[in-house]
Amino acid sequence: MSLESDNPRDDQQLDRPVAGSHAASAAQGEWVRLAVQKYEGPLTAYARHVLGGDADRSRDIVQEAFLRLIGQDPAKIGAHLAEWLYTVCRNLAIDMKRKDRRAERLSDADADSAVSADPQPGERPERDDAMAHVLRSMQRLPRNQQECIRLKFQGGLSYKEISGVTNLTVTNVGFLIHTGLKTLRQRMAEAEETRQSATGSSRTTPQAKRPSTPMARKEI
Amino acid sequence: MSASEIDETLLTAYALGEIADEGERSRVAAWVASDASAREFVDDTRASAGVLIDAFQSESATVDGLTQLQVSALEQQLRDHARDAEENHFVAGSNVRPAHADESMKIRMRHWVPLAASLAASVAIVAGAVVFALKHTQPGVVATDDKPSKTTVAPQHNTPGSDNSQPKDDESELPFDGFATNAAPGDDGPVEGMVDPLEFAAELDANRRNAEAAATTAQPPVVPAPQSPAPKTAVASNDAKNAPAGPVRSAEAERVRGPVITGTPSASIDPKSRASRGAADRLTKSTNTADAARPRLYENPFRDAKQRPRSSFPVRVEANSYPAVRASLLAGKRPAASLVRIEEMINRFAYDYAEPAEGGAPLAASVEIATCPWNVDHRLARVAINARDGGATVVARGVDVAVAFNPAATAAWRLIGYENAPLSAGQPSGFSTDLAAGGTATALYEIVPTSPVGVRGWTAKDLFTVTVHYREPHEPATAPQHEVTVNATDAGKGFDRATDDFRFTSAVAAFGMLLRDSQFQGTATHADVMRWANAGKGADQTGERAAFIDVVKAARDQGR
Numbered sequence: 091m092s093l094e095s096d097n098p099r100d101d102q103q104l105d106r107p108v109a110g111s112h113a114a115s116a117a118q119g120e121w122v123r124l125a126v127q128k129y130e131g132p133l134t135a136y137a138r139h140v141l142g143g144d145a146d147r148s149r150d151i152v153q154e155a156f157l158r159l160i161g162q163d164p165a166k167i168g169a170h171l172a173e174w175l176y177t178v179c180r181n182l183a184i185d186m187k188r189k190d191r192r193a194e195r196l197s198d199a200d201a202d203s204a205v206s207a208d209p210q211p212g213e214r215p216e217r218d219d220a221m222a223h224v225l226r227s228m229q230r231l232p233r234n235q236q237e238c239i240r241l242k243f244q245g246g247l248s249y250k251e252i253s254g255v256t257n258l259t260v261t262n263v264g265f266l267i268h269t270g271l272k273t274l275r276q277r278m279a280e281a282e283e284t285r286q287s288a289t290g291s292s293r294t295t296p297q298a299k300r301p302s303t304p305m306a307r308k309e310i
Numbered sequence: 311m312s313a314s315e316i317d318e319t320l321l322t323a324y325a326l327g328e329i330a331d332e333g334e335r336s337r338v339a340a341w342v343a344s345d346a347s348a349r350e351f352v353d354d355t356r357a358s359a360g361v362l363i364d365a366f367q368s369e370s371a372t373v374d375g376l377t378q379l380q381v382s383a384l385e386q387q388l389r390d391h392a393r394d395a396e397e398n399h400f401v402a403g404s405n406v407r408p409a410h411a412d413e414s415m416k417i418r419m420r421h422w423v424p425l426a427a428s429l430a431a432s433v434a435i436v437a438g439a440v441v442f443a444l445k446h447t448q449p450g451v452v453a454t455d456d457k458p459s460k461t462t463v464a465p466q467h468n469t470p471g472s473d474n475s476q477p478k479d480d481e482s483e484l485p486f487d488g489f490a491t492n493a494a495p496g497d498d499g500p501v502e503g504m505v506d507p508l509e510f511a512a513e514l515d516a517n518r519r520n521a522e523a524a525a526t527t528a529q530p531p532v533v534p535a536p537q538s539p540a541p542k543t544a545v546a547s548n549d550a551k552n553a554p555a556g557p558v559r560s561a562e563a564e565r566v567r568g569p570v571i572t573g574t575p576s577a578s579i580d581p582k583s584r585a586s587r588g589a590a591d592r593l594t595k596s597t598n599t600a601d602a603a604r605p606r607l608y609e610n611p612f613r614d615a616k617q618r619p620r621s622s623f624p625v626r627v628e629a630n631s632y633p634a635v636r637a638s639l640l641a642g643k644r645p646a647a648s649l650v651r652i653e654e655m656i657n658r659f660a661y662d663y664a665e666p667a668e669g670g671a672p673l674a675a676s677v678e679i680a681t682c683p684w685n686v687d688h689r690l691a692r693v694a695i696n697a698r699d700g701g702a703t704v705v706a707r708g709v710d711v712a713v714a715f716n717p718a719a720t721a722a723w724r725l726i727g728y729e730n731a732p733l734s735a736g737q738p739s740g741f742s743t744d745l746a747a748g749g750t751a752t753a754l755y756e757i758v759p760t761s762p763v764g765v766r767g768w769t770a771k772d773l774f775t776v777t778v779h780y781r782e783p784h785e786p787a788t789a790p791q792h793e794v795t796v797n798a799t800d801a802g803k804g805f806d807r808a809t810d811d812f813r814f815t816s817a818v819a820a821f822g823m824l825l826r827d828s829q830f831q832g833t834a835t836h837a838d839v840m841r842w843a844n845a846g847k848g849a850d851q852t853g854e855r856a857a858f859i860d861v862v863k864a865a866r867d868q869g870r
Contacts, residue, residue, distance in 0.1 A: 114395065115391065115392040115395035116392065118391070118392075118395075119388045119391070119392055122384075122388060123388075126376075126381075126384065127614060127617060130375045130376060130617070131370030131371065131373055131375055131617065132366065132370045134370075134373050134374070134375055134376075135366070135369050135370050135373045138373065145373075145374060149374065149375070149376055149377065149380060150380075152375075152376060153376055153380040153383065153384065156376075156384050157383070157384060157387055160384070160387050160388055160391050161391070220361075221361075221364060221365040221368045221369070222365075224361055224362060224365040225365050225366075225369055228362075228365075239362065240366070242326070243359060243362040243363050243366055244363075244366035244369075244370070248328065249323070249328045264319055264322065264323050264328065265315075265319050267322065267326070268315075268318060268319040268322035268323070271322060271355060271358050271359070271362075272318070272322075274358060274362070275354060275355075275358050278358070278361070
């Protein structure tokens with residue numbers, strides 16, 4: 091059941107009597123519930139990232155985003171649901187930070203290039219867990235790279251959609267994601283090498299290869 | 311940016327499917343095909359992307375999502391929205407769509423006032439009668455008493471500067487300014503400025519009855535009540551009453567013989583269509599607009615076990631609910647919904663749980679699973695924690711229960727009661743408390759299994775695991791916790807073969823749901839509750855179970 095396919099509300103149905111209206115409102119309810127099911131976790135994690143680890147407020151923001159979604163027309167949002175939700179969450183988070191006057195604005199250049207803090211409080215130490223290592227490595231990237239990477243691989247947004255959410259250019263988004271990925275690959279490779287030297291193993295996982303050396307300019 | 315960086319950025323975009331221009335994509339593809347280093351770069355990028363996607367998925371699975379209160383607020387808003395839409399369309403049905411309809415809808419979606427909502431419903435029904443009687447010759451009238459009441463409206467979250475919170479290309483006006491966003495996770499009760507949802511429900515309930523009485527008096531035309539879409543499965547709570555003809559599980563047979571499937575098994579039960587799909591239906595239909603006329607109660611919804619595999623509950627609850635409910639019913643009054651707290655009612659009674667082994671942990675955990683009596687497609691699991699009666703005042707400190715569902719066996723789950731308790735996705739749950747000697751805690755989970763019990767090839771399976779963390783009384787708070795773990799194995803037991811305590815607990819829970827007019831009450835009736843309680847009465851040395859049955863009788867006689 092796709093989210094898009096459940097958006098039967100249109101002007102024609104709006105003018106139908108009760109039965110039609112029920113179908114429209116029921117479909118919209120289902121649309122919102124499916125959105126909650128699908129995006130609750132990723133959105134909360136994203137909001138938590140934007141808020142610098144504030145779990146409680148991230149939940150408030152995600153709830154607010156879904157509350158706002160209830161009033162929206164599914165047909166209008168259509169395939170842009172993820173982009174819409176992430177945008178609302180991001181903007182609410184920024185508003186919240188501004189209001190609190192306790193955190194830097196994400197749009198500030200300094201903040202964009204700043205390296206974020208080490209793993210957030212409350213993270214469970216799962217040192218043997220490769221996934222946890224990747225996430226820890228993520229948290230050492232500049233915040234703007236982290237955000238774009240999250241939106242891309244957690245939110246499943248395209249470069250263009252990320253551009254819409256963050257107000258960055260598509261080119262900038264592509265560069266940030268590329269740079270962030272490259273750094274992560276390097277860190278994963280280093281971690282793998284460390285592990286191998288510790289265990290004496292020579293096995294190399296595909297994702298833990300050293301990044302390719304900068305390639306020569308290729309005319310295409 | 312250097313030339314090589316430009317190239318790598320382009321290759322990254324290619325690897326991630328981000329080159330929209332077909333010509334450019336073809337050129338990069340040719341480059342990758344002919345250049346080993348470029349190919350290696352693309353492969354590495356895709357591998358890294360895969361690792362990241364997995365990492366984020368694992369992170370999302372462990373992040374605490376919305377609290378139950380927040381989810382309930384969403385559900386409530388959805389119901390408000392659906393009701394609002396119904397009213398607008400009722401007017402639209404007269405071919406007169408008020409010019410202000412859109413605006414009215416937006417305004418009214420902001421906040422619903424129980425009394426205003428009820429009055430609006432009454433007025434709409436009466437107005438509908440007039441409209442119908444005039445054969446659509448008059449413009450429709452819609453109730454537009456939209457002023458929010460301070461007694462029921464949650465504080466708004468319309469902060470300065472929040473105008474930019476909508477995507478910029480969205481020209482639509484915000485439908486409302488916010489709802490209860492100050493309901494901080496972890497709150498154990500209503501927050502300041504927010505009406506107790508249960509009091510709210512009781513008020514709504516009374517108003518609904520008034521509205522129904524008014525509608526009856528006015529003899530309106532038959533206004534089609536919001537109907538659920540035709541059920542695809544017979545899993546949803548009320549579906550059992552409206553189940554389509556055909557092979558279905560017989561509730562009566564279930565009572566007598568345990569899980570029985572009538573009809574042709576191969577044709578009647580398909581795990582995907584009945585249980586797995588049913589779980590999704592349950593999750594999405596549990597509060598559909600067919601329930602719009604019900605009082606708006608906060609109830610724990612069914613949770614998808616894949617999305618939300620963890621749960622918890624406090625081992626200590628208040629004990630005020632049952633005496634208040636009993637006193638009210640015995641006095642001939644319907645108890646206010648706010649009085650009916652199922653977890654308190656369940657834990658008011660004494661149960662005969664096995665003592666923890668001598669010399670072992672000071673507490674024991676046990677699980678019993680049988681057919682859910684009010685929805686025979688579901689399983690009901692009773693989790694019991696009991697402390698050793700050793701004479702000491704406190705036998706365990708910092709007791710914390712973690713329930714981890716197995717998504718392979720559990721499609722969806724619902725914690726019965728504990729409506730104001732926050733959910734937790736990890737440790738500690740926040741419910742940590744001390745357990746006194748002889749203390750017990752009982753919680754019920756209603757579970758939608760991934761494959762129904764009784765289908766060919768069904769085998770016993772672990773639905774979840776319970777882990778209880780605790781410290782010995784003499785240990786400091788910083789000491790590492792001990793733990794007791796028990797696997798909750800479903801052996802397919804029917805309700806009639808469950809223990810007395812299990813059946814009695816089920817009866818208490820069902821009674822609570824009836825009193826709350828729960829959307830999850832399924833097929834339960836007062837007669838069922840009395841039968842189940844009788845079956846589970848056991849020795850009843852204190853007579854408290856017999857007294858409970860008297861209370862249920864009183865409720866039945868009063869039509870409660």
